[in-house]
Amino acid sequence: MTIKAAPAKSSSFLSGLLRHQMIIPIAALLILALFNLIADPSFFRITLGYNSAGNPVLSGYPITIIDYGSELAILAIGMTLVTAASGGQDISVGAALAISGSVMLRILCGTNTSPAELQAPVIVAFLIACVVSMIFGAFNGSLVAFFRIQPMVATLILFTAGRSIAAWINNNELPIVNDVSFTYYGGYLPGIPVPTPFFIAIICFIVTWALLKFTNLGLYVQSVGINEKTSRLNGLNPELIKLLTYVLLGLCVAVAGFIKVSRLSTINYSVIAKDIEMDAILAVALGGNALSGGKFNMSASVLGAYVIQFLTTTLYKFNVQSDALSAYKAVVVILLVVLSAPVVREKLSALLKKLRPAKQAQQSV
Numbered sequence: 188m189t190i191k192a193a194p195a196k197s198s199s200f201l202s203g204l205l206r207h208q209m210i211i212p213i214a215a216l217l218i219l220a221l222f223n224l225i226a227d228p229s230f231f232r233i234t235l236g237y238n239s240a241g242n243p244v245l246s247g248y249p250i251t252i253i254d255y256g257s258e259l260a261i262l263a264i265g266m267t268l269v270t271a272a273s274g275g276q277d278i279s280v281g282a283a284l285a286i287s288g289s290v291m292l293r294i295l296c297g298t299n300t301s302p303a304e305l306q307a308p309v310i311v312a313f314l315i316a317c318v319v320s321m322i323f324g325a326f327n328g329s330l331v332a333f334f335r336i337q338p339m340v341a342t343l344i345l346f347t348a349g350r351s352i353a354a355w356i357n358n359n360e361l362p363i364v365n366d367v368s369f370t371y372y373g374g375y376l377p378g379i380p381v382p383t384p385f386f387i388a389i390i391c392f393i394v395t396w397a398l399l400k401f402t403n404l405g406l407y408v409q410s411v412g413i414n415e416k417t418s419r420l421n422g423l424n425p426e427l428i429k430l431l432t433y434v435l436l437g438l439c440v441a442v443a444g445f446i447k448v449s450r451l452s453t454i455n456y457s458v459i460a461k462d463i464e465m466d467a468i469l470a471v472a473l474g475g476n477a478l479s480g481g482k483f484n485m486s487a488s489v490l491g492a493y494v495i496q497f498l499t500t501t502l503y504k505f506n507v508q509s510d511a512l513s514a515y516k517a518v519v520v521i522l523l524v525v526l527s528a529p530v531v532r533e534k535l536s537a538l539l540k541k542l543r544p545a546k547q548a549q550q551s552v
Contacts, residue, residue, distance in 0.1 A: 208475035212490040215473065219497050223248075223504075230504060235380060240367070245380040248500055253381075256496030257388035258443045262463065263470040263492040264395050265436030267483050272408045272432040273331050274480030275338025276468045280440050281460040282349020283323050287444035288454050289353035291316040295369070296362040305366050317441040323349075324437020325430060332429035346464075354456040364452045373450030384446045391442060392489055399485065408432060412480030462513070466495050469520050495520070 223230040233247040262280055269277050294315055297306035323345060330341035376383050399405035410418040411425045418425055443463075448454055472478055473494060474487030495516075502515055525531060 208484045208487050209490070211475055212473055212487055212494050215494045216490070216497065219494070219501060223501060226505070230501075238375065240377070242375060242377045243380045244375050248504060250382065252493060252496050252500050253385045255384075255500075256493040257382070257384035258446050259463065259466055259470060259496055260388045260489045260492040261391050261439050261443045261446075262436075262467040263474075263488045264391060264485060265432075265439030266467045267471050267474070267476060267485055267488040268408055268432040269338070269436050270468075270471050270476060270478060271412045271480055271483040272429045273338050274412060274478075275331070276464075276471075276478065277327060277342045277433065277436055278339055278464050278468075279323075279327060279342040279345035279349055280436070280464040280467060281462065282346050282353070283320060283437065283440045284444040284447060284460040284463065285350050285353035285454070285456055286323060286356070287316045287320040287441045288448040288459060289356040289456065290319045291445060291448055292362040292364065292454055293356050295364055300357075300360050301363045301365060303365060305364070305369070309369060309372075313441070313445055316444065317438055320441035320444070321434045321437040324433045324435070324440070327437075328430035328433025331433065332426040350456045353454070357454075361453055361455065364448075369449055370452055371449070373446045373448070384450075387442065387446060388489075391439070392485075395485060404431075405483075409482050413482070466499075467492070470495050473520070 230248050233245055233249055235243060235245055238244050266277065266280070269275075291312045294307045294312035295305050295309070296302050299306070327338075327342050327345060330336045330344075331338050334341075371377070372383055372387070374383060375381075407418070407423055407428050410421070410423060411428045415425045418428075443460075447459060451459075468478075470492035471488050473491035474484060474489075476483045476488060498516060498519060499512070502512055507515055
């Protein structure tokens with residue numbers, strides 16, 4: 188008697204799932220969550236308390252992840268566009284963030300390093316910082332788009348000089364903002380227990396989603412990244428599109444810088460946002476986006492940013508020494524990035540296809 192095997196729908200579903208771009212960051216998130224759940228379930232405890240001003244605030248490791256991960260998520264948005272269009276990465280975002288924050292504090296404090304009152308409205312300081320950051324983004328973009336310099340080499344200039352420029356803006360002094368209201372943007376709004384940076388990250392994501400959804404920017408960026416010559420033949424201007432992505436990254440840097448200096452109410456030029464550019468690049472890679480450019484998934488990059496912060500918080504939780512933190516993170520991230528590579532997913536999919544006939548043969552009696 189012969190029984191016909193039913194179509195291996197489960198294998199087909201699993202094969203399609205492995206090819207989906209979101210599978211790696213989601214899997215990484217679940218693995219980290221399971222590890223912490225087994226090692227220490229208290230990792231997920233969230234408590235409601237009150238800060239020094241008497242306002243309710245949520246605290247706990249999950250809150251820390253969405254708080255500090257939001258800065259990285261904002262940078263990952265801009266880094267994704269730059270990577271997709273230019274096939275390279277901007278390694279100067281940490282230095283550019285220091286410049287943006289220094290400009291903002293210069294406007295707010297004026298010539299006094301610790302004024303009792305703000306010397307200008309916060310919105311004015313923020314907008315000026317945005318303009319300055321976008322100008323530096325345009326500088327990087329011009330080197331890449333018009334001078335054909337490889338992105339990492341082009342941005343190495345600002346990476347090297349940026350923090351010195353930031354210190355020069357404030358005469359190598361460390362200005363301090365004493366206005367409590369300035370801390371709301373990097374901390375908590377009165378009466379709202381969720382960190383403000385999380386809401387800022389959501390706004391940035393929604394604005395970017397709308398920009399990509401209702402304009403052709405996403406299509407143009409992917410077209411240039413996949414084949415610059417073909418996109419030019421189709422009437423696009425690859426240089427302008429690449430330049431635009433670097434300018435948008437500059438805007439994201441300004442927003443992240445605003446959060447950072449608001450959180451600290453001051454700035455340390457040599458330490459602020461140190462190595463954050465590497466985490467932003469890893470977030471893009473962990474999201475399954477090809478670092479050589481082309482198609483991209485913004486949601487995957489943002490999720491990748493929170494996974495990177497989840498990993499960082501986990502390492503701090505288990506008292507990993509700061510000197511060894513980068514090494515532990517590198518090992519884990521390398522494994523995740525390798526698994527997210529399209530060639531690996533294709534091989535896993537091919538393996539499932541080979542196993543499928545064998546499974547069907549066993550079901551036939």
